[in-house]
Amino acid sequence: MEFVIDTIDLKEIKELTEYLPISGVTSNPSIVKNTAPADFFAHVRMIRKIIGMERTLHVQVIATEAEEMVKEAYRILSEVDNQVYIKIPVTYEGVKAIKMLKKQRIKITATAVYDLMQAYLALEAGADYIAPYVNRIGNLGADPMDLIQHLADKINREGYDCKILGASYKGVQQVRDSLNHGAHAVTVPAAILKQVFMNPNIDKAVKDFNHDWYSVYGENKGILDL
Numbered sequence: 001m002e003f004v005i006d007t008i009d010l011k012e013i014k015e016l017t018e019y020l021p022i023s024g025v026t027s028n029p030s031i032v033k034n035t036a037p038a039d040f041f042a043h044v045r046m047i048r049k050i051i052g053m054e055r056t057l058h059v060q061v062i063a064t065e066a067e068e069m070v071k072e073a074y075r076i077l078s079e080v081d082n083q084v085y086i087k088i089p090v091t092y093e094g095v096k097a098i099k100m101l102k103k104q105r106i107k108i109t110a111t112a113v114y115d116l117m118q119a120y121l122a123l124e125a126g127a128d129y130i131a132p133y134v135n136r137i138g139n140l141g142a143d144p145m146d147l148i149q150h151l152a153d154k155i156n157r158e159g160y161d162c163k164i165l166g167a168s169y170k171g172v173q174q175v176r177d178s179l180n181h182g183a184h185a186v187t188v189p190a191a192i193l194k195q196v197f198m199n200p201n202i203d204k205a206v207k208d209f210n211h212d213w214y215s216v217y218g219e220n221k222g223i224l225d226l
Contacts, residue, residue, distance in 0.1 A: 002185035003193070004056065004165065008035050008043065012190045013050050024056030026131075026167070026187040028087065028111070041079040048080060058109045058129070058187075060087035066096035073101055085109045085128065090118045095125050102126035109165060114140070119151045123160055129185065133168035134178055144174075145181040152182025172196055 002023035005016050008031055016022050025047055037043035048057055059080065061072040073086040086101060088094045089112035098108050102125065109129040110122035114137055119130050130151065137144035148164055155162055166178035166186040172195050175186050214221065 001179060002056075002163070002165075004058070004185055004187040005193070006031060006167070006187045006189050008032060008037070008047060009190075010043075010046060010050065013047060016190055016193065017051055017055070020193060022051075022055065023185065024058065024187075025051055026058040026087070026109070026165075028060045029062055044076075044080050053081075053083060056085055057083070058085040058087050060089075060111065061097075064091070064093060066093045066100060069094065069097035070100050073097075073106060077106070083107065087111045087131075088127075090122045090130075095121050098122060098125040098127055111167065113147075114142075116147050116150055119147065120154065123151070123154065123162055127162055129163050129165040131165040131167040131187070134166050134174050135168045135170045137168075138174075145177050148178055148183050149181045152184075156182075 003021060004024040004026055005013065005022055006026050007013060008025070008027045013025060032040065044057070044059060051057065057080070059076050061069045061076070063069045063072050069088060076084055076086060085107040087109045088098050088101070090110045091112075094110070098110060101108055108127045109131060110127035111131040113119050113122065113130055113132040119132065122130050132144055132147050132151070134144040137147065148166065151164055154160070155164070163184035164182060166175070166183040169175050169186070169188050169192055172192060175188055175192065178186055217226065
């Protein structure tokens with residue numbers, strides 16, 4: 001199980017990698033727009049410096065034709081490092097680009113997945129991660145959990161070396177459901193991960209525990225004061 005954060009905000013990345021078991025960082029052009037770094041590649045290098053080589057870093061191309069996607073992929077790898085996962089949308093041209101890049105053993109995250117057949121084609125093309133758009137699939141009237149479960153079954157049954165990276169989330173329940181239906185990883189905005197802890201029952205439990213402790217040993221007298 002991997003928790004990846006969907007942001008390029010350096011402050012968010014520093015905070016969440018300090019507090020939570022974060023496995024990596026993803027970005028796409030819309031996420032880049034939210035932060036709008038003046039020097040994109042310098043910014044991505046700073047992300048790598050923060051997260052280290054032990055975490056995954058996923059950076060998306062913007063070209064729409066396979067040959068240009070491949071050129072952009074090589075530019076990203078040369079500007080950052082050769083361990084970056086190149087995010088390729090699973091279009092007709094995108095599948096061609098995935099095949100071309102996998103011949104050179106480049107790490108690939110297949111993204112913008114709405115349909116199980118899209119996922120199957122990316123899987124057979126050699127993608128390392130496949131990212132179904134959970135919330136967007138649901139908004140179109142389909143069941144994203146059915147897609148995830150069928151894809152997970154295919155990966156497990158036939159032994160593909162690939163992970164499902166759930167993406168496009170609007171709430172904690174969607175994240176939980178994805179993991180329960182077979183997603184190996186999820187990429188989630190920082191705000192959604194923080195929602196997990198915004199439960200008044202958690203705060204009440206902590207206050208009750210502290211009240212019981214202080215009733216025995218005295219107000220504000222903690223373990224270090226004994």
